[in-house]
Amino acid sequence: MxxxxxxxxxxxxxxxxxxxxxxxxxxxxxxxxxxxxxxxxxxxxxxxxxxxxxxxxxxxxxxxxxxxxxxxxxxxxxxxxxxxxxxxxxxxxxxxxxxxxxxxxxxxxxxxxVAPPTKIIPLPDGRLDQIAHGLGLDPARILGHALLNNGPEWHAIEMASADDILALSPRDFTPISGIAVGLIAPHPAGPVAFEVRMFSMWSGLIEDPITGSLNAALAHWMQSQGRAKQPYTVAQGTQIGREGRVHVIPDKNAPDEGPMRIGxxxxxxxxxxxxx
Missing domain, CATH: 3.10.310.10 (Diaminopimelate Epimerase; Chain A, domain 1)
Structure with missing residues (x-):
């Protein structure tokens, strides 16, 4: 099928x-x-x-x-x-x-x-600067970053606004060999809480339309910061003609430590x- x-x-x-x-x-x-x-x-x-x-x-x-x-x-x-x-x-x-x-x-x-466990550690020294330069990110707009591993490994960066990542053009990127970058940024209002983009440099620069494992890792990252107490919806694929919607559902009885569901x-x- x-x-x-x-x-x-x-x-x-x-x-x-x-x-x-x-x-x-x-x-x-x-x-x-x-x-x-x-x-x-x-x-x-x-x-x-x-x-x-x-x-x-x-x-x-x-x-x-x-x-x-x-x-x-x-x-x-x-x-x-x-x-x-x-x-x-x-x-x-x-x-x-x-x-x-x-x-x-x-x-x-x-x-x-049910999202598998995610290991959350700091990015390697110098990696944030390398990614920011390669993707053309404004360092002043970066809110947070971490290395996430839930099977795949993700170099996760949170930007200040969805506009910060929606404005990125792949034509301007410098490929970074061997890594996958996940960008997340909040929408100011509306039914979609966050915008996500994923760029995989495993075999050239490719943007993935919608990435469940990345969103699962990001959900655990948000949960570790106490920021995933209620269900929320993520948009992904917007800039490549897709209408991806990922539903993140924390455990209502234990939102800070219970299982995260990705639907x-x-x-x-x-x-x-x-x-x-």
Whole structure:
């Protein structure tokens, strides 16, 4: 199947290819197919190796395998359910991936995965200046920064206003090899609380349309500062023609330390068979 995640408008989110039976595929075949789809990620569903899981998944970009990613988690869950499968536990789907078991809550308006733990440490010395110079950020507008790791590693920077990051033009950027940068900034008012942009310098400068794992890490960063006590919505992909909406849902009974859920809508666009 091919689906579109984190938008109510088909093609407004982040595309994902889902192979619902990857049992007999080699690592090389998985990577080759992910390269061929040329989407942000492609997932392969496998029988569960943990008895608590409903399935295992492997997640590939066009160039490498990831231990965890957000929009593949929600998109794969939606496709697996649409194919007529039923989770072992009513209301919860449990995937097993490179970071271990990840629960997907099915009881809300949209599926929401429980964000895996995020390690939060300072940025390496000199890295903030390097990123600010490479992306053309005004240092006076930077409110905070940290290195976040929830499987992928994110160089996170908060700017003073959504306009600060919406004004950035990729044509002006200087690529920084080997890192991924996540920018977040508040909107002054309205239904969307924050704007997010993600630039991956793993293989050239690429802006990701909507990034669930980054938003999960940012949510834990906000939670660590006592700034995620109520649900909020994030916009992403605005400057590249997408209408991404990520719903961040703290635990209502323990917003400062409880699990953070990351939700979003998924549209299934293509169903069929793949011959590899």
């Amino acid at each position: 091919q689906c579109d995640v984190f938008s109510t408008r088909p093609t407004g989110g982040n595309g994902l290819a889902v192979v619902l039976d990857g049992t007999d595929l080699t690592d090389g075949q998985m990577q080759a197919f992910a390269r061929w789809t040329n989407l942000a990620e492609t997932t392969f569903v496998l029988p569960p190796t943990d008895p608590a899981a409903d399935y295992d998944i492997r997640i590939f970009t066009a160039s490498r395998e990831l231990p965890f990613a957000g929009h593949p988690t929600l998109g794969t869950a939606t496709c697996w359910l649409a194919a007529g499968n039923t989770p072992k536990e009513a209301g919860t789907l449990r995937q097993n991936c490179g970071v271990g078991l990840v629960d997907v809550d099915l009881t809300g308006d949209t599926p929401a995965f 979003g809508h998924t549209n299934i666009l293509i169903e069929g068979h793949v011959t590899l």
